[in-house]
Amino acid sequence: xxxxxxxxxxxxxxxxxxxxxxxxxxxxxxxxxxxxxxxxxxxxxxxxxxxxxxxxxxxxxxxxxxxxxxxxxxxxxxxxxxxxxxxxxxxxxxxxxxxxxxxxxxxxxxxxxxx
Amino acid sequence: xxxxxxxxxxxxxxxxxxxxxxxxxxxxxxxxxxxxxxxxxxxxxxxxxxxxxxxxxxxxxxxxxxxxxxxxxxxxxxxxxxxxxxxxxxxxxxxxxxxxxxxxxxxxxxx
Numbered sequence: 306x307x308x309x310x311x312x313x314x315x316x317x318x319x320x321x322x323x324x325x326x327x328x329x330x331x332x333x334x335x336x337x338x339x340x341x342x343x344x345x346x347x348x349x350x351x352x353x354x355x356x357x358x359x360x361x362x363x364x365x366x367x368x369x370x371x372x373x374x375x376x377x378x379x380x381x382x383x384x385x386x387x388x389x390x391x392x393x394x395x396x397x398x399x400x401x402x403x404x405x406x407x408x409x410x411x412x413x414x415x416x417x418x419x420x
Numbered sequence: 421x422x423x424x425x426x427x428x429x430x431x432x433x434x435x436x437x438x439x440x441x442x443x444x445x446x447x448x449x450x451x452x453x454x455x456x457x458x459x460x461x462x463x464x465x466x467x468x469x470x471x472x473x474x475x476x477x478x479x480x481x482x483x484x485x486x487x488x489x490x491x492x493x494x495x496x497x498x499x500x501x502x503x504x505x506x507x508x509x510x511x512x513x514x515x516x517x518x519x520x521x522x523x524x525x526x527x528x529x530x531x
Contacts (some may be wrong), residue, residue: 311463337517346428348509349464349521398463402517409454411463 307333309401311412318389319420325385326415328399334379335401340372343396343414355382389419428507430526439497439529443510443522448491450512454519455484455495457506464509467495497527505529 308331318324328338337356341349353374355361361374373385382401386393398414433439445453451472456464470477470484470493477484483496493510507526511519 309463339518348524351518351520354518396461400464400519409466409469411456411465414461414463416461 307331307401307403307410309335309399309410309412311397311399311415313415314413315416315418317418317420320390321388323385323387324389324417325383326397326399326417328382328384328401328412330380330401330410333401333403335382335403336379337402338376338382339400339402340374340382340384341398341400343398349398352384386417389417391419393417394419428524428526430528432528432530433500435500435502435529435531437500439495439500439504439527441495441497441508441525441527443493443495443525445491445493445510445512445522446520447512447514448488450514450520452513453484453486453493454511454513455482455493456509456511457504458509458524459506467508500527500529502529502531 310329312327316324339354340352342352343349351364352367353361353363355374355376357376357379363369371387376382396414396416400411454469455467457467458464468479468482468484470486475486481498485494507524509524510522
């Protein structure tokens with residue numbers, strides 16, 4: 306099946322710094338990628354939808370200036386958490402879709418801890 | 421925002437028994453549904469999907485049932501094994517380009 310990777314798998318940073326998370330589709334071209342956030346013992350919450358070559362669409366309540374998304378190629382999307390704070394600590398997961406339809410394939414996730 | 425679960429319900433079963441995990445979805449316009457398995461510290465893993473023009477679909481040891489009348493989805497796992505222990509999420513696609521996740525159910529398998 307299709308493989309989606311994320312890098313890094315975990316990151317610890319100081320409050321106020323920015324962190325970039327990469328999501329790659331390894332064996333297919335992803336026209337659409339999705340970014341989710343998951344807090345402990347909770348479900349996945351969609352943050353934004355990113356389409357290659359265009360601006361991301363953010364879900365209600367997600368700050369687009371804080372969570373910068375770039376989808377520069379058909380195999381790579383990046384999420385940058387700017388000026389991270391402890392409340393941004395979470396598990397960030399991306400998924401990729403070959404065609405419009407929600408994205409079946411998920412990455413392994415990135416654990417972000419902000420001190 | 422999307423669906424949020426504050427407390428994960430837990431289903432405990434004995435190894436070898438069958439498991440049934442239920443999910444109520446919210447949008448009557450949803451036409452595609454997926455079940456995912458998530459192990460601790462990992463991303464969701466696709467298990468099985470079903471479209472709204474079907475009411476049952478079988479995979480290897482798993483069966484998904486869809487009841488559109490009451491907006492209910494279930495995942496049946498036959499001969500549950502310790503490796504099946506995980507959190508299971510249903511997800512619905514309300515005819516848009518994104519998935520809405522349910523709250524999740526933790527499956528615990530005892531020897």
